[in-house]
Amino acid sequence: MTTLINPEAPVGAPLGKSSRPRDALFAGISRGSGIVVLIVMGAIGVFLLWKALPALSANTASFLTTSPWFPDDAQPKFGIAALAFGTLLSSVIAMVIAVPVGIGVALYTAHYAPRRFAPTLGYIVDLLAAVPSIIFGLWGLQILMPNSIGLWRWLDDHFGFIPLFSNEQNIYTRSIALAAVVLAIMILPTVSAISREVFAQVPPGHIEAALALGATRWETMRTAVFPFARPGMVSAAMLGLGRALGETIAVALILSATFKINWQVTEPGGNTFAANIALKWNEAGTIGLGALIASGLVLYVITFAVNMAARLVVERRRDFSGAN
């Protein structure tokens, strides 16, 4: 890099050699910021791997396919199968609930709500994002859990033929389903705030074009708004998923931690990466800590993969994105 200010630059310098200190400064700052992010990302990965390796090599079971978690036994035996299952299942259920609702709220505030009322509604939804997760956890445990038992029992009675909803223990508390509902409420504002922004960015010309073709309001949404907002909606869903995957304290409060793969989501039990790390950290021995860090590394990789997949979905139809 050249020096920012060249004291010897002659007045009326030749055309070929102009020094623009502000341009250079700005380019340096932005390049530096980009590099810092890459370094941090890399450093986190290296840190996790370095801390996890001793535990992984001491493990006597297969790390990826084992469910039980006994890292501090004389014969350490632990794996992430149940953790990955619980994390992905609770997050996917949360997405299934939160994405349609969040997009609906966003669509309502951006295009349907009366003009006077819309900003207030948007503001209230945004405030939901500011509620600390411990509050959501306590609410889920104290309010939602006792009040949702009827719903889970009803699902069991009427849809019990679907394995997901059957409940053989007849206990309907501290379940993956309950955690997923709380997660859904937590990621709702993320999904809805980002979707609302992209819906509001749809050029008025496209909306008018659809209306002028004789589209009804809903057809206008389908023809002009959704296709244009699609990449943004994918990003919104993925950011929500990211938060759901990593959510710790609310899930840790609600689930009664078990290390089993159980598709019957209304039964008590289940566990997630983040909740397990929070719950086990204080009691873990040397190998135990390494094992928890190894599970964190897997969560890190999963989150990364999810985001890459979302990028691919968005990139695939780049020509048709409206960005050109």
Place this chain on the structure above:
Amino acid sequence: MAKRIDVSHLNVYYSNFLAVEDVTLAVEPKAVTAFIGPSGCGKSTVLRTLNRMHEVTPGARIEGKIMLDHEDIYGADIDPVNVRSTIGMVFQKPNPFPTMSIYGNVVAGIKLKKRTKRSELDDVVEASLRGANLWEEVKDRLDRPGSVLSGGQQQRLCIARAIAIQPQVLLMDEPCSALDPISTLAIEELIHELKQRYTIVIVTHNMQQAARVSDTTAFFNIAGTGKPGKLIEMNTTANIFSSPTEKATEDYISGRFG
């Protein structure tokens, strides 16, 4: 295929602001009617009342009557959605749907109305693109996004999209103001061909364009900022440009203001 429009005592409001006052005019079928006048005179606003696009703006409303042949398009039992599919519109800025292919853009309006067989759609696409003088230029890349076309091609694509649903009337809101002279010429030639089949109303800033393409010209003017726009004079285009009866019209077309 073409219908006439009769506007009587039209007042157009944005909330409480009276934008256009007491316009009465007739648009003849299978002819081109041009609306000219200085910026802010309300010519685009009047155009947008003709297919009920004006009321899309919050708070916008009208008083008066607009008849499409014998039907009051603001009648209590009239669905604005049907009005808009009967009276097509082309906008100032070419606005093909960026997320759709060229083919998809042309059939966008048809797909809203009914399920149509692919072979029928193919026919409509070819007919509409030929009708818009665009077929030869795009027939080998119908699956490409509309945004790969030049501005003039995009505007002709928008015209193809508008005529694909077989409207009775075609409204054009300054369709050439974002285009270069060559593309403008292409659109003007197209307007000449389209008037064999459609009633056309065109808003234009360009007086030469009005003189070139229209059969009838309506001159709108505004007394000052905050005052409502008014229809000053309407006559055959030849008369408006050779012997206008109003002083304001003469001043405007001779370039003394506007």
